[in-house]
Amino acid sequence: MSDPRTAREAIALVADDFTELPYGEEPLAGDGPIGWPGYADAHARAAERTGETESVVCGTGTVCGVRVVLISFEFRFLGGSLGERTGARAAAAHELARARRLPVVVLPATGGSRMHEGMRALLQLQYLARESALTRAAGLPQVAVLRNPTTGGGWATLGAGSDVVLALPEAQVGFAGSRVRPQDADPAAYTAEAQLAHGHVDAIVPPDELRTTLGRWLGLLTRPAEGPVPPPHALSAPGTGPAASGREAVAHARHPDRPRAPAYLDAHFTLREEISGDRCGGVDPGMRCGFGRLPDGRTVAFAAQCGTATRPAGFRTAARLVRLADRLGIPVLTLVDTPGAANDPAAEYAGAGPAIADLFAAVATAGVPLTSLLVGEGGSGGALALAAPDNLWATPDSYFSVIAPELAASILKRTPEESDTTADQLRLRPQDLLDLGVVRGIVKP
Incomplete structure (x- = not known):
């Protein structure tokens, strides 16, 4: 079962306010770049069902006093899949983060690249990886909060490519989505808990603790001390003096x-x-x-x-x-x-x-x-x-x-x-x- 929260509800879970980016997009042309039969109708139905015009919502917000750029996926919109406009929105969000010197918070819930757009969709992974790398080179932190599911290219770029990776309990997390794994694969291997146990996730955070935890992380990552810092005082056991030998x-x-x-x-x-x-x-x-x-x-x-x-x-x-x-x-x-x-x-x-x-x-x-x-x-x-x-x-x-x-x-x-x-x-x-x-x-x- 996917995360029941919409993209905007996920944002509201962590942020005190939200201002959406102006996307300036053209309407979808026909059945997309490869002419997938019925793509325009499927896209229109997804928009009507969700109230969104794409699978990702991007903008700025405040998390526990820290201004951030937010990228939140809408899984109900064609499985939160990455298409050309999805990539363009996420790229614009990263560009804004660099221009305003803001951290990036990603809230993925995605099944991967959008088949309806073929290789043009898959190429978005390269573009997103580049944007993430540019943001990293600019010295800005990136934090991901993995929702259910986080699979495919969304996990392998914006998710796993973040500096700190948090996850909601029991979220499905893995490069291979549930329909493309070996039939005898252990489903437990594709969970946030398994990714934590094997060193790919930093912490699993319950929803009611997420805003506070994310706020602590953002506060820590954006307020560096001036170094070098002095060493801590000794906590030596009582009576420990200079060793004679x-x-x-x-x-x-x-x-x-x-x-x-x-x-x-x-x-x-x-x-x-x-x-x-x-x-x-x-x-x-x-x-x-x-x-x-x-x-x-x-x-x-x-x-x-x-x-x-x-x-x-x-x-x-x-x-x-x-x-x-x-x-x-x-x-x-x-x-x-x-x-x-x-x-x-x-x-x-x-x-x-x-x-x-x-x-x-x-x-x-x-x-x-x-x-x-x-x-x-x-x-x-x-x-x-x-x-x-x-x-x-x-x-x-x-x-x-x-x-x-x-x-x-x-x-x-x-x-x-x-x-x-x-x-x-x-x-x-x-x-x-x-x-x-x-x-x-x-x-x-």
């Missing part, structure tokens, strides 16, 4: 009561929203990425390791976050805390090396200021990939090492009992890192 530094970082990244995020931000997934089929719960509001009302992007071995999906999600923040001019805070990159066969199959390389590249080429705080374990390259060059700080209960002491002992053909001695030799304590010029300072509680 490498083995003690490792013990502090691995203490079960030591504060982890979520505690730092809670203390540092007044509110936050998180992205989810690497857009390549994976999600790593041990990498938290998103945008947070500072007490002064400005936004900082964050990527935070949570103490687990970081998986390829985690590195790719962090790279996605850094690049998004860079496009929007939002400074980035990273919290480093991992024993290292995941090294099991599944991680290698998923591309651990390329994922780490991509994050290194994203951090190295970011034009916005980056600040990093080592809050626990700094295990080799899996931790360094998330660290800002020349702006890394450390908490008193942390360590950073070229390799974990146990692994170093193994490589050196030492016994496991000698890992403590190896830890001392690696000079991995916060004060050692400061002496070596690896960190800029040790933050205080």
